[in-house]
Amino acid sequence: MLNFLSCRENGTLDPLALVRAEATRRTFSLELSKEQDVKRIHASGVNSLDLDPVEGRYLISGGADGVIAIYDTHNLSGTPSNTSEAVCTVGRSHRHVHKYSVETVRWYPHDTGLFTSSSMDKTLKVWDTNVLLPAEVFQFEGTVYSHAMSPVAKKHCLIAVATMTSIVTLCDLKSGSSTHILKGHRAAVKCARWSPRNPYLLATGSQDNKVLLWDVRSAKSSLMSLDQHNGELATSTAAVNTAHNGHVNGLCFTPEGLHLLSFGTDNRLRLWDTATGRNTLVNYGKICNESKKSVQFTVSCGSSPDVVFVPDDSSIAMFDVFGGTSLHRLVGHYNYVQCCVFNPDTQELYSGGSDSNILVWVPDLGRGEDYEESKKQKAEPSQRSQTTQAYQDTWSSDED
Amino acid sequence: MMSKRKALMPDVFKRRKRVRVGGLVRPTPSSPQWGSDNEEHISAAVPSDTKAAIMYLCSLFPKQMYEGRIPPIIMKHQLYSVVKNKTLVDRQLNDLRNAHEVKMMKLGNEVDEYCLVFTEDYKNHIATFYGQELSKTVERFLEDVVSRTNEMCVTQQIMTDHNFTDVEITQLVNAGVLTVRDLGSWWLAIPGAGLFVKHFTKGKKAVLASIRKSKYKEILKQELESRKMTASVKLGMSYHIHDIIGGDLVTCIETTSGELLRLKDD
Numbered sequence: 001m002l003n004f005l006s007c008r009e010n011g012t013l014d015p016l017a018l019v020r021a022e023a024t025r026r027t028f029s030l031e032l033s034k035e036q037d038v039k040r041i042h043a044s045g046v047n048s049l050d051l052d053p054v055e056g057r058y059l060i061s062g063g064a065d066g067v068i069a070i071y072d073t074h075n076l077s078g079t080p081s082n083t084s085e086a087v088c089t090v091g092r093s094h095r096h097v098h099k100y101s102v103e104t105v106r107w108y109p110h111d112t113g114l115f116t117s118s119s120m121d122k123t124l125k126v127w128d129t130n131v132l133l134p135a136e137v138f139q140f141e142g143t144v145y146s147h148a149m150s151p152v153a154k155k156h157c158l159i160a161v162a163t164m165t166s167i168v169t170l171c172d173l174k175s176g177s178s179t180h181i182l183k184g185h186r187a188a189v190k191c192a193r194w195s196p197r198n199p200y201l202l203a204t205g206s207q208d209n210k211v212l213l214w215d216v217r218s219a220k221s222s223l224m225s226l227d228q229h230n231g232e233l234a235t236s237t238a239a240v241n242t243a244h245n246g247h248v249n250g251l252c253f254t255p256e257g258l259h260l261l262s263f264g265t266d267n268r269l270r271l272w273d274t275a276t277g278r279n280t281l282v283n284y285g286k287i288c289n290e291s292k293k294s295v296q297f298t299v300s301c302g303s304s305p306d307v308v309f310v311p312d313d314s315s316i317a318m319f320d321v322f323g324g325t326s327l328h329r330l331v332g333h334y335n336y337v338q339c340c341v342f343n344p345d346t347q348e349l350y351s352g353g354s355d356s357n358i359l360v361w362v363p364d365l366g367r368g369e370d371y372e373e374s375k376k377q378k379a380e381p382s383q384r385s386q387t388t389q390a391y392q393d394t395w396s397s398d399e400d
Numbered sequence: 401m402m403s404k405r406k407a408l409m410p411d412v413f414k415r416r417k418r419v420r421v422g423g424l425v426r427p428t429p430s431s432p433q434w435g436s437d438n439e440e441h442i443s444a445a446v447p448s449d450t451k452a453a454i455m456y457l458c459s460l461f462p463k464q465m466y467e468g469r470i471p472p473i474i475m476k477h478q479l480y481s482v483v484k485n486k487t488l489v490d491r492q493l494n495d496l497r498n499a500h501e502v503k504m505m506k507l508g509n510e511v512d513e514y515c516l517v518f519t520e521d522y523k524n525h526i527a528t529f530y531g532q533e534l535s536k537t538v539e540r541f542l543e544d545v546v547s548r549t550n551e552m553c554v555t556q557q558i559m560t561d562h563n564f565t566d567v568e569i570t571q572l573v574n575a576g577v578l579t580v581r582d583l584g585s586w587w588l589a590i591p592g593a594g595l596f597v598k599h600f601t602k603g604k605k606a607v608l609a610s611i612r613k614s615k616y617k618e619i620l621k622q623e624l625e626s627r628k629m630t631a632s633v634k635l636g637m638s639y640h641i642h643d644i645i646g647g648d649l650v651t652c653i654e655t656t657s658g659e660l661l662r663l664k665d666d
Binding site for chain 2: 001285
């Protein structure tokens with residue numbers, strides 16, 4: 001590290017190399033935070049988490065009890081130990097609270113003034129953060145499993161909504177109504193994600209085992225259906241063009257948008273090339289996935305090699321994205337992990353599970369010992385004064 | 401756990417000392433990126449880890465017991481217990497299949513369970529299995545189809561391309577080199593593999609039951625290997641241990657007295 005810093009000073013090192021090296025070290029050394037935690041608001045499982053994309057500061061969570069909470073993750077207390085308090089909540093007593101479980105919450109990609117939430121009560125609500133009232137409510141025919149807004153789109157504000165009906169609906173924030181529907185799946189759509197590279201590219205995963213890629217401008221059906229066998233085994237009538245041998249309930253693009261990861265109830269994770277739609281045949285092994293709903297997983301940003309964090313039963317498995325080797329397992333939750341988000345600036349990871357906890361995973365910043373010592377020094381005098389008061393004794397062994 | 405994790409962490413700051421020979425700094429062998437691991441260097445240097453692993457697993461297969469009734473068959477997932485990088489295994493296996501050295505076939509109860517046989521073994525097996533009765537159709541099938549495709553299944557299209565009539569296809573199915581998969585598509589198969597599947601599933605069940613019965617549902621690999629279960633485990637204990645490790649049915653935990661196998665409770 002010091003060598004890298006001096007090289008950087010001399011100008012003999014590429015500026016990005018230092019950033020990349022440190023980001024990699026931090027990503028690989030993630031562990032459950034001893035100092036930080038998030039206040040427990042939800043009475044039942046946490047279904048969805050999102051970190052605001054502007055500052056990476058405000059964490060929003062949606063729970064199975066219908067409650068939405070926003071937390072401030074910055075530590076302003078001046079001490080290393082900190083509990084992230086809720087800035088505001090949409091509690092059960094709120095007038096506009098979701099009737100049933102909140103499945104997905106998302107920040108508006110350009111601002112913290114707006115967030116969206118979708119729920120089992122068949123609605124999608126667009127909230128004004130400052131007054132905490134819904135600005136718009138969209139009604140659907142089936143329960144909403146997931147929704148997404150494009151992080152890079154400049155020319156449209158479409159929300160792709162995946163519902164229990166096989167249709168993907170696009171809702172336009174400009175007009176407050178649904179602009180068009182995407183037909184192609186044959187069963188409930190579990191997840192939808194926009195590409196971070198192409199503002200019109202949408203990926204959806206469904207209960208019919210398929211992952212479809214859409215160009216929302218095209219009037220035709222989907223661009224392509226991802227095929228796990230790359231057309232080699234396309235002879236069977238039953239298993240034609242499926243991405244998984246089970247329901248697809250998780251999707252995630254890599255940060256540069258060149259690859260797509262899909263997660264299915266066949267306990268597999270697959271990596272796809274988004275340009276060609278081919279399976280890259282990276283084998284991550286068996287990852288337990290029994291969720292009937294959408295699972296939110298994430299990929300690290302800026303580290304080399306990049307790491308994917310996938311909920312695996314009650315732990316989070318870390319894999320090398322392009323190599324497929326298992327790197328580590330983050331153990332801490334008491335029940336199924338439902339969602340995780342990665343903070344690309346500080347390399348922290350937040351995860352929510354059915355045990356209604358939100359856990360903070362922090363990298364080893366190499367200052368643990370100093371903290372421990374300072375804590376001891378602070379704690380010791382107070383302890384000593386208390387004990388001496390209780391067991392005061394004039395006798396001293398120093399005189400012998 | 402911690403030491404394993406440290407080994408996996410890429411050397412981002414190039415902290416490892418370089419080997420100095422006669423005052424000269426030797427460049428580290430072809431590591432342009434810190435992403436490359438030591439283990440990968442070794443596996444890249446040896447021609448093909450996967451082939452070696454297949455040969456090793458085939459050597460575990462009890463050939464004498466079957467007296468040539470079955471060729472050495474191994475399951476694909478067993479390889480993952482020998483070579484740890486699963487992606488590498490898949491890629492090298494694809495190369496081997498494209499070079500027609502190894503045949504992959506559908507066998508077993510699970511959706512993604514496949515078995516592997518050396519092409520040479522497979523052909524010899526069919527020749528000895530039928531001996532004098534080897535029909536012209538089967539012989540032609542071996543030469544025209546088996547030697548040329550690397551697919552696990554054949555379609556009506558491929559069969560008609562090679563001038564096989566419907567009657568001949570029926571003959572092949574009866575001979576056991578094809579099994580029906582779907583309308584107009586067949587899996588390649590090994591005649592007489594039923595005996596293997598029977599022993600395999602029975603043995604697997606017995607091994608898993610023996611782990612389940614032990615305290616905390618975990619057992620030292622060494623202890624399991626030394627258990628005598630010849631009646632139910634016909635294929636050999638180490639063959640089954642490779643199967644359950646590779647199939648992710650148990651987790652391997654490194655301890656000071658060897659590897660510990662803990663049953664995953666699903």
